[in-house]
Amino acid sequence: MxxxxxxxxxxxxxxxxxxxxxxxxxxxxxxxxxxxxxxxxxxxxxxxxxxxxxxxxxxxxGGELLKGFEEHRHLARLWSLDKAQNHDDLMAWHTRAQKLVNEYNAQNPDQPLPPLSFVIELKFDGLTLNLTYDHGELVHAATRGSGMVGEGILAQVKTIKSIPLKIPYHEGIIEVQGEGIMNLSVLDAYNKTAAEPLKNARNAAAGALRNLNPKVTAERKLNAFFYNIGYSDMIQFETHQEMTSFLRENKFKVSPYLKFLDHIEAVEEELQNVVSMRNTFDFLIDGLVVKITDMRTREVLGYTDKFPRWAVAYKFEAEEAVTTLLGVNWNVGRTGKVTPTARVEAVDIAGVTVQNCTLNNVDDIERKNLKHALGSLVYIRRSNDVIPEILGKVTEEADGEEIVPPAVCPACGSALEVKGAHLFCTNRLDCRPQLVGRITHFASRDAMDIDTFSEKTAEQLYDELSVRDPADLYGLTFDDLIKLDRFGTKKAEKLLAAFEKSKACDLASFLFALGIPNTGKTTTKVLADHFGSLDKLMQAEPEELVALHDIGDIVAESIAGFFRDPAMQRSIERLLASGVQPRAEEKLAAASENNPFYGKTVVLTGTLSTMGREDCAKKLERLGAKVTGSVSKKTDILIAGESAGSKLTKAQELGIRIIDNEEELLQLLGEA
Incomplete structure (x- = not known):
């Protein structure tokens, strides 16, 4: 044997x-x-x-048919990219990066950052993959998902023959990021014999990788390119060139196009060269990515809430077509805004069949000379994955039927109010799409994160159980749910458990879930961090709000007005009475205490057996620590779990305090 x-x-x-x-x-x-x-x-x-x-x-x-996708939490976050679509956008990104580098160098003259240099990569149009290798073995594969949590697709990814199942690097755990694609030549060959031809290569790849039957994935003969090491517990790189060499040495397929340049002017010139080459590749690309090559510079520049400051996506010009405007639908959103959507005669743009287009408001219709355009030819544009928009009429004559804005709400028949360029339904308490949208938003991932909840669920609960407010969700019982169509015992119990789990939430997410007009995730976090309690925020005056970062007069009035609204006050009171507990008070109380992590810069490395690293990082941040990804002279504490590697060695060399005992860590966190 x-x-x-x-x-x-x-x-x-x-x-x-x-x-x-x-x-x-x-x-x-x-x-x-x-x-x-x-x-x-x-x-x-x-x-x-x-x-x-x-x-x-x-x-x-490809093996047995899978029952479903398992949730997979990434070891390191997968970030989105900020976009640049022209010369000014690119130069603005470069100016911001150069300013941060100059400020750092002025404060650290003994260890200055090198002059900015850049790499240009292709931006593949497929499905993002995040692969985990443990001592050389491929052990996990996942979609990007939210950036923190994706769907496990290991069985599907194993069918891609250009992806190594085992790599020469055996020192620890790494996450490798890339893009699953379908080559255009493979798509053409597939469609010649397919019973149902595939529309385009992007959807073909994404659909195959998210198919519960890996044999279907295998039939698509997918490919994959890799461009980043998102996480490593043992190895670090000084430059992007080093990381790319590592990928090649470990048998990963790297982009056929990579260009390293020393000046932003050369970057812009090269971008224009590649734009003219976009249709020569045997795969879809929807732009290019410009990154700063030096890894220490990337660490210093860091991230915004959404994007790395050291990279930007340069998007291609949108593609246009001509078609006929057939009609306009008026849709009501969760805030009551009534928005027009154009229906056009189906037209193919870059492999995508377009039938609906954006029309922002009544002013947009008039500005684009569309007032009398029903039945007329119009120009439409589709930019990457954005919903297509109508640019204007092909002719200047008023040769079509008139687009007539609604006089009353198309959903409930209530009066409409004009605010600026937009129409709003005034019936906030009994307009179905508003309430369904509000409940769906409340349950969404970035808000209360109620698992298994969807817009269809919200519609069903509205229609059959008279759920009209987010607070109604917490009064639902098993007997209520089990009588609904498509609700079995397992589904009902799972949804009720998700409701219960969501009650323990952080204040920023709770505020975002409320759907305060003119506020997003970033603003609600600013509010939570500043006020530290829901009561204090609800009493805040516009003058106090406008003093906060990125909150202007309009947003301040919007926030204050929201909390003065009796209907919103009743909804919040009911939510709290049902057991929902926003926990910002605990965060600030913990951070204000004299604990060993307050005001410290902390790095995590290795595997923690008692908790995940992300969970540990959140606890540290609640205690007032700043958690970063790499060790430097500014690091105060290194927390080292099992299999800690080069970060531990560097911390030892710099004489940084090291916590490598999990019992001690739990005591310091106040959990022992």
Whole structure:
């Protein structure tokens, strides 16, 4: 038996080597018949021994139909990218980065950052992949999801033959990020024999990777390119070049186009060159990505709430087409805003069939000469994944039927109010789309994060159980839910458990869930951090609010007005009475105490057995600590779990305080 295992390992290594040359390097090393013979021998040995090693190429064919997607929490966040669509946007990004570098260098003359240099990468149009390798073995694969939590798709990813199941790097855990794609030539070949041809390569790849039958994924013959190490507990890189070399050395398929440049002017010139090449690639790209190459500079520049400051996506110009405007629908949103949506004769733009287009408001209709355009030809534009918009009429004549704005709310028949360029329904208490939208928003991931809840659920609860306010959700019982269509015992119990779990929430998320007009996630966090309690915020006057960061007169009046509204006050009172407990008070109380983490810069490394690193980071931040990703002279404390690597070594060299005992950590966190 040991001999059989050794033979299997040798066969796997040889087949993987040939796969790498064929699928990653596009340089076949043996004939198909020779490859088939090696594969058949491996299959025979696996059948004889009853053992299939986890990195065997035979696991790529797709196994049993899966029951569902498991939630997967990433070890490091996957960030979105800020966008630049022209010269001014690109230069504004560069100016901001250069200013931060100059400020840092002025404060740290002994360790200045190097002059800015850049890398340009292709922005693939597929599905983002995050792969986890543990001591060289592929152990997890997930979609991007929220950036913190994605869906586990390991079985599907294993069918992509250009992705290594085992890599030479065996020192620890790494997360590798890339894009799953379908080559255009593969799409063409697939559609020649497919019963249902696929519309475009992007949707084909995304649909295949999110299909519960891995055999379907395998049939699509997907590919993947990789461009980033998002997390590593043992290895660090000084430059993007080093990281790219690491990816290549570990058999990952790297973009065929990478350009390293020293000046932003050269970057802009090269961007224009690549724009003219966009249709020469055998895969879809929807833009380019510009990144600063030096890793220490990236660490210093850091992140906003949504984006890294050291990278920007340069988006291609939108594509346009001509079609006929058939009609306009008026839709009511959760804030009562009544927005027009244009229905157009179906037209194909870059493989996507467009039938609906954005029209922002009545002023937008008149400005674009669309007042008398029903039945007329119009220009439409689709920019990447954004909903297409109408640019204007093809002719200047008023040769079509008139677009007539509604006189009353199209959903409930109530009076409409004009605010600026927009129409609003005044019936906030009994307008179905407003209430359904408000409840759906309340339950969403960035708000109360009520698992399994959807807009369809909100509509069903509104129609069949008279749920009119978010507070009504917490009064629902098992007997209420079980009588609903498509609600079995398991689904009802799961939703009730999600309601109960959501009661313990942080104040910023609770405020966002309330749907305060003119406020987003960033603003609600500013409010939570400043006031520290719901009561204090509800009593705040506009003059106090306007003094806060990024809150102007309009937003301040909007916030104060929201909390003065008797209907909103009643809703909040009912939510609190049902057991919802926003917990900002605890955060500020903990942070104000004399604890060892208050005001300290803390780095986490290794694996914590008693809690996840993300959970630990949140607890540290509640205690007033600043949690960063890398060790420097500014680091005060390193928390080292199992398998701590280079960060621990660097902390030891710098004489930084190290906490490597989890019992001690729990005591310091006040949880022992």
């Amino acid at each position: 040991p001999d059989a295992f050794e033979t299997m390992e040798a066969l796997i290594e040889e087949i993987s080597k040939h796969n790498y040359h064929y699928y990653t390097l596009d340089e076949p090393t043996i004939s198909d018949a020779e490859w088939d013979a090696l594969y058949a021998k491996l299959l025979q040995l696996e059948a004889e021994t009853g053992v299939v090693l986890p990195h065997s190429p035979t696991t790529r064919v």
